[in-house]
Amino acid sequence: MYHPRELYPSLGTGYRLGHPQPGADSSFPPALAEGYRYPDLDTSKLDCFLSGIETAPHTLSAPPPLPLLPPSLGPETAPPPPEALHSLPGVSLSLENQELWKEFSAVGTEMIITKAGRRMFPACRVSVTGLDPEARYLFLLDVVPVDGARYRWQGQHWEPSGKAEPRLPDRVYIHPDSPATGAHWMRQPVSFHRVKLTNSTLDPHGHLILHSMHKYQPRIHLVRATQLCSQHWGGVASFRFPETTFISVTAYQNPRITQLKIAANPFAKGFRENGRNCKRERDARVKRKLQGPEPVATEACGSADTPGGPCDSTLGGDIRDSDPEQAPVPREAASTPAPLCGGPSAEAYLLHPAAFHGVPSHLPARNPSFAEAPDPGRPAPYSAAFLELQPGPGGSAYHTAPSVTPFAPHLIQGGPFPLPYPGPGGYLDMGSKPMY
DNA sequence: TCTCCTAACACTTTTGAATTGT
């Protein structure tokens, strides 16, 4: 069976988004449809990657703008129901590890971002229903700022501390199984645990770039793919879950979050109370170091097999044993936009999903002077095809920031596309144990 | 002085190749 990962093991999975053009409109008039085309794009270059996705493509109807994010989604506010942009009627998404997310959200989720890129924990893991089993879809994830503020930790709580930094180029992470059939996606939950966040604006690996001390929210997009590089696609559905809002940090600020992470993340097992890397044991090690060589390894911290935090229960079975009572989160009623000839392409959506959703006007404008990092190590054959996305709909803050540096459309997850996949077995690999 | 960031560290889990058994 066709799969880009098999055909191109070195391909990347995340797609950098192109800058929009200034002057975006908040509606989405049919006249703008042409704006989503890329006159200078040699689409045939991409056909090798996503060709033959759907034999009978049909023109996408114009999707309505994504409802605006609330200005604040802190733990103190009651989370509104997930909202979705929809031109895929009947399709719904539910957050599989919702309870875990809620635990973190109640405290105020923080996500570490590092120069090298750090995974999200908890990761976004969703199950999808209502897809056409035969059709092919792309699963995407991006992270957008929630508001226009920078935050600081005040010992007990987070509070706004000035204006947000200028927005960075949007990047989208494409699930490595994409494109896959609806049956494939519905077979088991879809995990985005390999997504990495970075604070390096020159990140060459294609990780999602965030500012530290800012509030963000992940979004998941489902694109019915026809041909990625044509102007035809089969529709799009975008979802967000209020409990997945987080503040990006370079070091944890809230000790309660640290404890939750240690308790829930298997990789942090060593820091649990009974782990060999727990504080007590670390202190003891330091003491012994100062006093002299260690005679014998100690079991002071107890067995490592002692049951740990919530994440233990997700190891090797969380996906399969997902709680059946976690019914799909209700979403907004699917809208049926009027047909639109020459509508936006799947490619355009990949390049700039925000343009299809609209972006809250209170969000900071993208930094117009931001220069995209070159990718010295990856002069991919596609790198020459630089594109600029035409303005999207939806009162986007983008339109206030003129595009200076266009992005290569294939700069997926940084650097010219293609880039390495995270490796076999990721995400929907039935053969590997899901971590989260 | 304070806030934020970085890199090194020790620990854990994951992954895949090699080996062994059926």
Added chain:
DNA sequence: AACAATTCAAAAGTGTTAGGAG
């Protein structure tokens, strides 16, 4: 010979911490 199960080492993912930059 083919397949499955097991073993093992390397790679990758964790939070902690000391030190540095602004």
